[in-house]
Structure formats: C-alpha cells, structure tokens
Amino acid sequence: MTPTDSEVDVLIVGAGPAGLMLATWLSQLQISTRIIDKRSTKIMAGQADGFQCRTLEILDSFGIDRVWKESNRMLEVCFWNPDENGVIRRTGRTPDTPKGLSRFTESVLHQGRMERFFLDHLKETGDRIRVERPVIPSLLQVDESEINNPSAYPVAIKIQHLTDEQATPNQGNNIPNGLFRSNLTADDTDDLIRQSSGKEGTEETIRAKYLVGCDGAHSWTRKQLGFKMEGEHTEIIWGALDVVPITDFPDIRSRCLIHSASEGSLMVIPREKRIVRLYIQLKEVGAGGGAVDRSKVTPEQILKAAQKIIAPYKLDYEKCDWFTAYQIAQRVSDGFEKFDRVFLAGDAVHTHSPKAGQGQNVSIQDAYNLGWKIGLVARGQASPEILKTYATERQQIARELIAFDQKFSKLFSGRPAKDVSDETGVSLEEFRNVFHQGAVFAAGLSVDYGPNILVVKEDEGKEGTVRCRPDLANKLNIGMRLPSHKIVNQSDSLSIELQRLLPSDGRFRLIVFAGDIRKPEIYTRFEKLGEYLSSKDSVVSLYTSKDSPRDSVIEVLTVHSAKRTTIELQSLPEAFHPFDKSMGWDYWKVYADDESYHEGHGQVYENFGIDKDEGCIVVVRPDGYVAATVAVDDVQSLEAYFGRFMIKL
Ligand code: FAD
Known part of the structure; x- marks a missing residue:
C-alpha cells in the first residue's frame, strides 16, 4: 500500500x-x-x-x-379526456392512494x-x-x-x-x-x-x-x-416544468391525467409551496433516432406545449422553479x-x-x-x-418496475380513443384500469420477496428445517412488508402503530402473537416459550454477546389478545419484558389487541388472520419484511431459521 x-x-x-x-x-x-x-x-x-x-x-x-x-399530500386524481367535440372534460375522480393501504398517502x-x-x-x-x-x-x-x-x-x-x-x-x-x-x-x-x-x-x-x-x-x-x-429507448420526448401556475383550470391542485384530442398528454402534480409540476409530451422536439440537442428545450417551449393540451383553459406563470427534458429509456x-x-x-x-x-x-x-x-x-x-x-430480491422488482412503466407510459403517451370502435386509441376505461391495478405496485406495497435463505414461505418438511405455518396468520403475506395496525401498550394503555415498534436498527424481531393468555393452556404454552427464550441455548442467547443488551440482535415483542386490564405485566415471564440493572423493567415489549381509550381497536389478529387460541410467532427481518410464521411452541423452527445464516458468538 x-x-x-x-x-x-x-x-x-x-x-x-x-x-x-x-x-x-x-x-x-x-x-x-x-x-x-x-x-x-x-x-x-x-x-x-x-x-x-x-x-x-x-x-x-x-x-x-x-x-x-x-410535503404536499396528493389525495385525488382527476382524469380529463376529450369529449365528442374534442374539448377536454373531467371524466372521473379517484383517490390517489387506495384506502387502507398504508398509514401514509402519496406525498x-x-x-x-x-x-x-x-x-x-x-x-x-x-x-x-x-x-x-x-x-x-x-x-x-x-x-x-x-x-x-x-x-x-x-x-x-x-x-x-x-x-x-x-x-x-x-x-x-x-x-x-x-x-x-x-x-x-x-x-x-x-x-x-x-x-x-x-x-x-x-x-x-x-x-x-x-x-x-x-x-x-x-x-x-x-x-x-x-x-x-437491457431494454428500450423510446423516441418520445417529455418536458417537466415546476411553476407557480396562473390558470383557470379547475383541478390544478389535484393530480390530473389529461389527454387532449390531438396535442398529446399532460400530467399535473400539485407540489409544496404553491408549485405545480407539469409533465408534458413535447411533440415538436423530435428525437430523430439519436441524442437530442438539449439547448433546444426551453421552459417557454414546454409551457407552449402545455397550453395547447390544456386549452380552452388558460395556463401561464411568472415563477419557474426548475425544468428539464427527458427521453424515456x-x-x-x-x-x-x-x-x-x-x-x-x-x-x-x-x-x-x-x-x-x-x-x-x-x-x-x-x-x-x-x-x-x-x-x-x-x-x-x-x-x-x-x-x-x-x-435476487431487487432484480425481480426492477423487472416488475419496467413492465409496469411500459404499460403506464404507453397508455399515457397514447392517443385517446375516439369511440369504442377505435382500437388503436387508448380508452378511458383501459387507462383507469391500469391506473387502479398499478396503484398498489406504485405505492411500493406489492413487493413480495420469494423464498430464499431469509424468507421461508412453506413448511420445509424435514427435521431441522423451518416448519413454516402460513395458515397460522392466513391474511399475512410472508415475503411482504408487515402491515401496520394499532395495538395497545400493556403498561401505559397508549395506542400505537405496530410498525412503530420496528425501527430500522438492524434487529430481527419475533412478534409473539400469544393469543388469549387468560386461558390456562394458552398461558402455559406462552410461559414455556418464555423459559426457552431465557435459556442459554435460545436463539436470543446464542447470537447476542453477554455485554450487549439482550434485545440488541433479536427483539421479542408480544401482542396478546386478552383484555388488557385482565393482565398484569409483572406476572408475565421476564423474557417478554426483560429487566436491566440500570434501566429497570422494559415496559415497551408487551401489547394487547384491544380497544384503546381514544383511537379505537386495531383488530390486528383479525387483520392478520390469526386465531386467538392458536396464536403464532411472526419472524420479521430488520427491513420490516415478514420472514416466516411458526407455531408458538415451535422453537426448533426458530433455531433452524436463524441457524442458517446467523453467526454464533
Ligand atoms: P441519482 O439521483 O442520479 O444520483 C446519482 C449520484 O451519483 C449523483 O449525485 C451523481 O452526481 C453521482 N455520480 C454519478 N456518477 C458519479 C461518479 N462517476 N463519481 C461520483 N459520483 C457520481 N423518481 C421518483 O421516485 N419520483 C418522482 O416523482 C420522480 N420524478 C422525476 C422527475 C424527473 C424529471 C426526473 C429526471 C427523474 C424523476 N425521478 C422520480 C427519478 C429519480 O430522480 C431517480 O430515479 C433517482 O434520483 C435515482 O436515485 P439514484 O440515487 O439512484 O441516482
């Protein structure tokens, strides 16, 4: 060196x-x-x-x-299409993010x-x-x-x-x-x-x-x-303009997909600080099969193209924040x-x-x-x-992304159909369908990682392998991100989103859906799991150094389905609310699927398809994706799962 x-x-x-x-x-x-x-x-x-x-x-x-x-929350999409006289009209409205998909909406x-x-x-x-x-x-x-x-x-x-x-x-x-x-x-x-x-x-x-x-x-x-x-480079040139618009177009503060009869299409994206982003097909700047001379593209030119598409409404600006032009590859x-x-x-x-x-x-x-x-x-x-x-996980997503984009762009760049017999034109129905089908994908919530060393989707069947039980949480998708529902903290009654318990800090999580622990046989099963987790041979002990906090590699969280007020945290096994000499008991590990004082009932068992008598353990990766679901008493499967990639200390 x-x-x-x-x-x-x-x-x-x-x-x-x-x-x-x-x-x-x-x-x-x-x-x-x-x-x-x-x-x-x-x-x-x-x-x-x-x-x-x-x-x-x-x-x-x-x-x-x-x-x-x-950010500016973008809640509504409006579709504008030409009527029988070729004049653009609002032909529909829909929520931008489908209801119930996430606690966030597109912003x-x-x-x-x-x-x-x-x-x-x-x-x-x-x-x-x-x-x-x-x-x-x-x-x-x-x-x-x-x-x-x-x-x-x-x-x-x-x-x-x-x-x-x-x-x-x-x-x-x-x-x-x-x-x-x-x-x-x-x-x-x-x-x-x-x-x-x-x-x-x-x-x-x-x-x-x-x-x-x-x-x-x-x-x-x-x-x-x-x-x-690998892939295609299209000839269509698009301009993007960030302006504070001066316009009489009524939907300028909604996301709009506007198809004009013959001047191309325009997308309106309402932004922060009164800005609106306009995406405009530039019909007058041809790619001509090669690289485009970028000096040809000016904001005025992009605006002119937008004005033609949005007519008879008027569109102008005094303040332009940014612009660009691009060719779709x-x-x-x-x-x-x-x-x-x-x-x-x-x-x-x-x-x-x-x-x-x-x-x-x-x-x-x-x-x-x-x-x-x-x-x-x-x-x-x-x-x-x-x-x-x-x-393997991300290449698949990239391919899906390109397939989605090809569909979406083709429809957006296409000429609107004149009537039902116009087969080469894009019908409003077709456009809306692709938009709706694509909404979950576009939200980033259709990502479904296939089986691999980190994701187990089925019972692997053999001794020493993971006896994955998707049936125990039959509405939860292994390989997808863990959805969020409200649960209630056992100790202080605070209602909290399940996802808030999964900060990105590199830890795996075992979420023990213990079931109704008031029932003696269910409590006994839960207690046995606690004994195992506290033992020196458990997955928690094997992969955590003695000098580090017990929950620093694999964190155990419990969500039971008993009425919260019938359970006392102190009566539960220590493995579920560990004690630390300087910090005392951990009150942030046990939760109830119960009614909260102010924010309703998250119904997480119901939403994940978990039976309150059976329960299950959901293994969650450090990035919040579900890795496996196993039975509450199946500690061998936990050992088989972590044993294939974690390094013993
Ligand atoms: P980049 O953002 O391109 O960052 C790459 C970085 O690497 C740059 O900082 C660059 O300076 C640096 N770099 C490059 N080469 C070298 C080198 N040799 N040595 C050192 N440094 C180097 N995406 C969305 O999700 N939503 C949108 O709404 C959206 N709108 C868009 C609108 C427009 C007009 C454009 C052009 C893109 C839009 N995108 C959108 C796409 C988005 O901008 C990109 O996908 C995103 O920026 C990619 O992030 P990246 O970090 O991979 O690459």
Whole structure:
C-alpha cells in the first residue's frame, strides 16, 4: 500500500437518494463507510418529487418524518379526456392512494429536500459519514483471491478530487434545470477523469470490503463491472416544468391525467409551496433516432406545449422553479453485483419514465434492502450468504418496475380513443384500469420477496428445517412488508402503530402473537416459550454477546389478545419484558389487541388472520419484511431459521 492508502468497510459512489439511504443504514449500524460524489453540491430543486407509501414507512422507521411534514399530500386524481367535440372534460375522480393501504398517502416534495434530510440524519447519528465532494473514482480492481476472506479488503478504488469548475456543469440557462442529470445528455464522467490532472487535489487508493455503485443512470461502477442495460429507448420526448401556475383550470391542485384530442398528454402534480409540476409530451422536439440537442428545450417551449393540451383553459406563470427534458429509456442492468463484494443500486441498475413517480422510491428501496445485509455481515453477525439475496430480491422488482412503466407510459403517451370502435386509441376505461391495478405496485406495497435463505414461505418438511405455518396468520403475506395496525401498550394503555415498534436498527424481531393468555393452556404454552427464550441455548442467547443488551440482535415483542386490564405485566415471564440493572423493567415489549381509550381497536389478529387460541410467532427481518410464521411452541423452527445464516458468538 502507498502512504495515501486507507481502508474502509464500505465505499459508496454517488450521493443521490440511493447512496444516501445506504449511508443512513450504515451510519445507524455504525459501519465504517465513505461516500463520494462528483457534484460539488446536492440537488437544489426539481428532479424526483413523488414519495410513495412504502418509502414514507421506511423513512419513518429511521425517525425521518420531515418529508411527511413538509410535503404536499396528493389525495385525488382527476382524469380529463376529450369529449365528442374534442374539448377536454373531467371524466372521473379517484383517490390517489387506495384506502387502507398504508398509514401514509402519496406525498410530493422535491428531491433536494430528501437529500437534505438524509444529510442531516447522518449528522445526527454520530456525524461519522460525510459526503466527500467533488470526487470521482477512476480505477476499480477486485482481488479475487481474497473475496471469500471475511476480514479482507479486496476492492481497491482509486479516487480523484476535482475542482469546483469541473464538478459544476454549465446548465446553459438562468433557471435551475435538470438537463445535465437528464438521460438526454451524454455522461461526463470520462471527460472528468481525462481533465483531472491530479494537480487540483489528491489521488487516493481506498481499499474496501464492499463497494456500492449508487452513481445513477450513467453509472461508472456498472461500466467497470461490464454490465449492460437491457431494454428500450423510446423516441418520445417529455418536458417537466415546476411553476407557480396562473390558470383557470379547475383541478390544478389535484393530480390530473389529461389527454387532449390531438396535442398529446399532460400530467399535473400539485407540489409544496404553491408549485405545480407539469409533465408534458413535447411533440415538436423530435428525437430523430439519436441524442437530442438539449439547448433546444426551453421552459417557454414546454409551457407552449402545455397550453395547447390544456386549452380552452388558460395556463401561464411568472415563477419557474426548475425544468428539464427527458427521453424515456426503460432498461434494467443484466447484473446487480459481482463477487458479493461490489453492488449496484438505484438508477445505476434501472431507468424508466418518471411519471409514475417510481425512480427515487425504488432506488431508496434498493439501498434499504442492501444496507442491513452488508451491515450485519460487516459486523460479523451474519454469514455473507445473505448478500446473495440482494440481487435476487431487487432484480425481480426492477423487472416488475419496467413492465409496469411500459404499460403506464404507453397508455399515457397514447392517443385517446375516439369511440369504442377505435382500437388503436387508448380508452378511458383501459387507462383507469391500469391506473387502479398499478396503484398498489406504485405505492411500493406489492413487493413480495420469494423464498430464499431469509424468507421461508412453506413448511420445509424435514427435521431441522423451518416448519413454516402460513395458515397460522392466513391474511399475512410472508415475503411482504408487515402491515401496520394499532395495538395497545400493556403498561401505559397508549395506542400505537405496530410498525412503530420496528425501527430500522438492524434487529430481527419475533412478534409473539400469544393469543388469549387468560386461558390456562394458552398461558402455559406462552410461559414455556418464555423459559426457552431465557435459556442459554435460545436463539436470543446464542447470537447476542453477554455485554450487549439482550434485545440488541433479536427483539421479542408480544401482542396478546386478552383484555388488557385482565393482565398484569409483572406476572408475565421476564423474557417478554426483560429487566436491566440500570434501566429497570422494559415496559415497551408487551401489547394487547384491544380497544384503546381514544383511537379505537386495531383488530390486528383479525387483520392478520390469526386465531386467538392458536396464536403464532411472526419472524420479521430488520427491513420490516415478514420472514416466516411458526407455531408458538415451535422453537426448533426458530433455531433452524436463524441457524442458517446467523453467526454464533
Ligand atoms: P441519482 O439521483 O442520479 O444520483 C446519482 C449520484 O451519483 C449523483 O449525485 C451523481 O452526481 C453521482 N455520480 C454519478 N456518477 C458519479 C461518479 N462517476 N463519481 C461520483 N459520483 C457520481 N423518481 C421518483 O421516485 N419520483 C418522482 O416523482 C420522480 N420524478 C422525476 C422527475 C424527473 C424529471 C426526473 C429526471 C427523474 C424523476 N425521478 C422520480 C427519478 C429519480 O430522480 C431517480 O430515479 C433517482 O434520483 C435515482 O436515485 P439514484 O440515487 O439512484 O441516482
């Protein structure tokens, strides 16, 4: 190693939503991490703006609630289509997020705020990880002889520090715009590497255990790995405009999907601070089969196209916050990782149209899937085997995303049908159907991870394997995120969302749905489980070091179905409300599925399809996805589950 060499567990390239989400996880888990970005500053305006339910749940699990507080809640969608005279009319309204899907609804706030919140959170959680800007990687090498050695640093990356001029592209317009980050323009990484003589700063070689490329659609990391983006590049050019609109269009503060008779389509997204985002098909800027000259696209031109679509209503603005233009490319990378040492996440592995508001969300969710796995392996708590699940789980989601986007974009870009016999046109019915079917997917709540080392969907049948019992919680989907319902704290009667008990802190959880523990036979079963959990051979004891809190690796939570006031916490086995010399008893581990004083009854047993006599244990992964359901007395299955990837201390 040269004197400038340094070692780090994880190096992240790219500090967009994916890179910052990953850094947030790794900061939470106290993993040594560096993150570099080629831009001298974060995004200031524009770009992604839609936050889906699942993303809001994830952010909440880190205690980041500022998106929810600052954003504009987008509750209604209005459909506008041409009537028989070709004049646009409102043809329907529907809720934007289907009822009962999540405790959050789709919300809108610009990406720069999200990046700010992540950066603030990194500061608040120890200030160990800071984005190093403007910095680019210029060489990547992996020492294949060391990839199976858990304590090795087999990934070597040379990085270069840039000048501010190199890192701040000329945007060619007075109004902040996203043209330089748009997929219309060529990548500049190669130019930056060539320009960078090394005089302006230092060069450094970093040796890392893991490298994660979160470096966007033109990903340098992906190119080094030799992966290709597979899919289509359409010819349709879209403009996006963030303006404070001056208009007589009645639905400007609702999400609108407007199809004009012959001028193309327009999507209205009401935003924070009186801003409205307009997505507009630009009929007059042809792609002509190649890259588009971005200097041709101006906000005035985008506005003109919008005015034609929205006529006879008037539309104008005084204040334009941001604009961009893009061409839809629906592509997925043919690889998401190499050697389980170098990973890719976010736009680096999938690109598509922004209209369904997915890119930032899916990118954050990629990193959310990966972060805890790298964290547990780097801490020596879990076997590197779990890293393989990243690519299998997320590649499938990326493919589903592209299929969804192809359907959605085609319908949105298509010409509206004149009447029922017009087969090449898009009927309103067809559009609404796709919109409704896609709503759960778009909310990020259809993610269903298939069986793998971390997810057991069925009884594996053999001695020493997991006797998974999906029938014991027959409305709960193993592989999907645990839905939230209100439960009541046994000790202080506070009504709380179940998901609030699952903060993103790297712990697995056993949620013991003990049933009606007033019944002697049910209580006996529960008591026996408590004895097991307290024993030195239980899964809790085996994987938790003696110096760490007992709940620091696998946390046990109980939700019983007895009337809360008939149960005394102190009479329950200690395993369910552990005692600590300096902290006393833990009053935040036992809950009742019962009526609360002020917030009704969450009916969690009913909603999960759990029988109050049978009960069950739901095993939940650190990212809130259901890993397995087993019988309350089946401790062998718990041992079989954790035994396949957790490392004994
Ligand atoms: P990026 O945000 O592209 O971040 C990559 C980062 O890596 C950047 O900071 C970049 O500077 C850095 N980088 C790149 N190369 C290098 C290198 N060689 N060295 C160092 N650093 C590098 N998504 C939604 O979810 N909802 C929406 O409503 C939405 N609307 C959109 C509207 C528009 C107009 C556009 C263009 C996109 C929209 N998206 C939306 C998509 C969303 O912006 C992206 O999917 C998201 O930003 C991807 O996040 P990422 O972190 O993977 O990549």
